[in-house]
Amino acid sequence: MPRQVDHDSRRRTIAEAVCALADRDGLEGVTLRDVAEEAGVSMGAVQRCFRTKDEMLVFALTHVSEQVAARIRRAHGLGRVAAEIALLTEGHRAQARVWLAFAARAAVSPPLAAVLRAHYAEAHALLTRLIQATGDDGPDAAGDAAERARTLLALADGLTAHVLIGHLTPHAAQAVLDHHLATAPAR
Amino acid sequence: MPRQVDHDSRRRTIAEAVCALADRDGLEGVTLRDVAEEAGVSMGAVQRCFRTKDEMLVFALTHVSEQVAARIRRAHGLGRVAAEIALLTEGHRAQARVWLAFAARAAVSPPLAAVLRAHYAEAHALLTRLIQATGDDGPDAAGDAAERARTLLALADGLTAHVLIGHLTPHAAQAVLDHHLATAPAR
DNA sequence: TGGGTTGCGATGCGCATGCATCGGAATAAT
DNA sequence: ATTATTCCGATGCATGCGCATCGCAACCCA
Numbered sequence: 001m002p003r004q005v006d007h008d009s010r011r012r013t014i015a016e017a018v019c020a021l022a023d024r025d026g027l028e029g030v031t032l033r034d035v036a037e038e039a040g041v042s043m044g045a046v047q048r049c050f051r052t053k054d055e056m057l058v059f060a061l062t063h064v065s066e067q068v069a070a071r072i073r074r075a076h077g078l079g080r081v082a083a084e085i086a087l088l089t090e091g092h093r094a095q096a097r098v099w100l101a102f103a104a105r106a107a108v109s110p111p112l113a114a115v116l117r118a119h120y121a122e123a124h125a126l127l128t129r130l131i132q133a134t135g136d137d138g139p140d141a142a143g144d145a146a147e148r149a150r151t152l153l154a155l156a157d158g159l160t161a162h163v164l165i166g167h168l169t170p171h172a173a174q175a176v177l178d179h180h181l182a183t184a185p186a187r
Numbered sequence: 188m189p190r191q192v193d194h195d196s197r198r199r200t201i202a203e204a205v206c207a208l209a210d211r212d213g214l215e216g217v218t219l220r221d222v223a224e225e226a227g228v229s230m231g232a233v234q235r236c237f238r239t240k241d242e243m244l245v246f247a248l249t250h251v252s253e254q255v256a257a258r259i260r261r262a263h264g265l266g267r268v269a270a271e272i273a274l275l276t277e278g279h280r281a282q283a284r285v286w287l288a289f290a291a292r293a294a295v296s297p298p299l300a301a302v303l304r305a306h307y308a309e310a311h312a313l314l315t316r317l318i319q320a321t322g323d324d325g326p327d328a329a330g331d332a333a334e335r336a337r338t339l340l341a342l343a344d345g346l347t348a349h350v351l352i353g354h355l356t357p358h359a360a361q362a363v364l365d366h367h368l369a370t371a372p373a374r
Numbered sequence: 375t376g377g378g379t380t381g382c383g384a385t386g387c388g389c390a391t392g393c394a395t396c397g398g399a400a401t402a403a404t
Numbered sequence: 405a406t407t408a409t410t411c412c413g414a415t416g417c418a419t420g421c422g423c424a425t426c427g428c429a430a431c432c433c434a
Contacts, residue, residue, distance in 0.1 A: 005411075026295040028215050032392065042413045053392065097294050104291030107284050107351040108213040120354040150355065150363050151342065158345030164294040167307040168337065176337050184371075192381070219422065229383045240422065 011049050014039045015063035018056065023094040027101040030057070058111050061102045064095060065119040072123065078130045079181050085123055086156035086177060088163060088170045096160050124149050148184060155180060198236050201226045202250035205243065210281040214288040217244070245298050248289045251282060252306040259310065265317045266368050272310055273343035273364060275350060275357045283347050311336050335371060342367060 017039035204226035
């Protein structure tokens with residue numbers, strides 16, 4: 001075995017193993033042993049990369065947040081961006097489940113909440129920019145755009161949850177999102 | 188000890204202990220021992236009331252769902268109902284955390300998902316009725332009302348999550364909700 | 375009043391968990 | 405080539421878990 005190992009790439013590998021397990025069984029099904037097996041490394045390696053389990057979870061959440069953020073930045077147009085945030089397509093279902101699992105734990109875990117807040121702050125900023133660019137000017141264009149961004153962000157997350165729970169089909173959720181975007185006024 | 192015990196009331200007591208713990212430490216902090224202690228009964232009593240832990244969790248979720256549903260039915264006006272669903276006030280924070288915890292687990296637990304779906308179906312029906320009553324008639328008034336209800340429900344849940352995570356203050360979330368209700372068109 | 379029955383509280387069991395430890399293998403330096 | 409250093413895989417440990425078991429206490433009924 002090499003004396004020098006690329007720790008960063010290994011951390012990413014482990015983070016994706018965490019996500020795979022969280023997708024399958026929820027965050028409570030994530031154990032160090034299972035993570036190690038899923039990642040194809042030994043438990044010792046996992047422990048070397050992360051001092052504690054919480055540290056591993058925080059890294060994993062940061063990792064998936066960055067993945068989502070990257071996709072969001074790559075998307076063009078308010079509608080596309082909103083759809084990416086809502087994680088409605090089948091291919092993003094896993095990330096959606098991971099997001100929901102982490103969101104629930106964040107409600108009782110300040111470190112995880114901090115990561116999510118940063119993620120939301122960035123998403124909100126991007127949405128605000130896009131909404132302002134659509135040019136619905138008013139007496140308080142900036143404030144209105146920020147408000148509309150908050151609405152859109154919350155709507156997208158709510159739709160994600162409703163799809164995961166099975167209350168809405170992905171198609172119905174997409175329709176709600178489209179309809180909202182088509183009709184939401186600036187004020 | 189009495190040979191006959193009111194099992195239903197004891198089940199409710201236990202369900203509220205589950206909620207208290209889930210509020211404090213999340214659903215993963217809910218153990219049979221802690222639930223028994225919180226409820227002021229012995230572990231054996233908990234096991235007598237519920238054959239298994241999952242059965243207890245399903246009952247607890249049903250219990251809190253009914254509490255929320257009762258408050259929703261008691262509220263008057265679309266705005267009040269939506270606010271109740273969003274669980275934004277400080278007094279309902281505990282129920283909000285419990286809801287988020289259960290929602291996350293429901294994504295990987297069909298029995299819990301079934302309970303939540305029933306809850307959402309009822310809430311959606313109520314919101315649809317209220318929206319239709321506001322009298323925004325159109326070419327497809329019924330369909331529009333249902334669509335608007337889906338939007339409002341998802342928005343309310345998203346706002347709940349964002350408050351719990353700390354991305355929004357309860358006040359800001361309420362403002363988003365009010366603004367949405369004040370400006371959302373029928374089509 | 376005394377069984378019979380029912381409910382329950384305490385205890386035990388097997389197992390899984392997170393974390394700590396340690397011996398050895400694989401390189402880099404000399 | 406040898407040594408020294410770095411890394412890691414396996415194992416051990418204490419704890420906490422859900423669930424099963426069992427003996428005792430309390431009530432209904434005769």
